[in-house]
Amino acid sequence: MSRTLLIVDDSKVSRMMIRSKIAQLQPDWVIQEAANGEVAVAMVRASPPDFITMDVNMPGINGFEAVEQIRAFNTTARIAMLTANIQEASRERAAELKVTFVKKPATEPAIREAIYHFLAAS
Amino acid sequence: MNLTDIELDALTEVFNVGVGQAADALSQLAGSPVRLNVPRVAMISKQGISDELTAQGTERICAVRQEFSGVLNTEAVLMFPVQQSMQLVQLMVGGDVPLEQLGEMEQEAMAEIGNILLNSVVSGIADVLRLKFEGSLPQVEMGPVRDVLRGQGHLDELVLSLQIDFAIDALEIQGYLVFLLDVESVASLKSTVRAFLESVT
DSSP states (O other): OOOEEEEEOSOHHHHHHHHHHHHHHOTTOEEEEESSHHHHHHHHHHSOOSEEEEOSSOSSSOHHHHHHHHHTTOOOSEEEEEESOOOHHHHHHHHHTTOEEEESSOOHHHHHHHHHHHHHHO | OOOOHHHHHHHHHHHHHHHHHHHHHHHHHHTSOOEEOOOEEEEEEHHHHHHHHHHTTOOEEEEEEEEEEESSOEEEEEEEEHHHHHHHHHHHHOTTSOHHHHHHHHHHHHHHHHHHHHHHHHHHHHHHHTOOEEEOOOEEEEEEHHHHHHTTSOTTOEEEEEEEEEEEGGGTEEEEEEEEEOHHHHHHHHHHHHHHHHHHO
16 A cells, blocks of 8 residues: 655755665655745645654754644644654654654665554554 | 855755754754754854854853864854853753852853854764865854954854754754855855756756
């Protein structure tokens, strides 16, 4: 079954890295991209994806704030925070928001971890 | 020698990974979360960086400087406003140590903080780009921002700067992390970043 994934990251390179790994591992997934939190919230509102990878440190609202806003109207999308901000405080915030936490860089093991979370839960 | 937008983006992202590791280390040292701002990568003069920091109200700083050499050479500087560095040192050694003794320990403690943080950033970058760096011993300096940044060079010298501001809100401490690359190193960096981009996309 084809699934939809929204990649949220202010870095184009990071989005390219995630996209290319997903395309290898899950070739039938439909991938969309958002370059900041505000756009991501609007995209989820317009057309909810099955899965979201969310960066944390972004200009404008950060990834956690974006997840909070998304959760106010969408509880079904499975979300993985994909971030270099690996502090305990970030991990705790992810746990509070009930989203999974995957450490950047977006290498194949990291992307596999996110996919595992998405599919195990769905 | 200029980097293209996509090369700058890749570099910022790699820097971000390194900074994330350093912030994790600092939050463990301080026992408090570290808030990271969005990193900036730009060709700028040392004077320009100094002006920016001074405009934020940071006149005198306590800095730890370390040089990393390899395929490319970078000068890494961790900076705190002078009055805040002492607070950080107190955090590391515990609150029971009297202020006089703390002063003696300040240099050593700052060198250690710098060593941990700067090496975390560099290790993060080295791992992602598959590079190897040799680090010099950390040196602690205190003084006006521009004197510290000038180092052995000139203030009008153009450098590639990778810069991030961070804060430990609970302790009202803010700090700056700057990596400076000279123009010769930018050429090596460019080919490294291109190879990285080819490998990941």
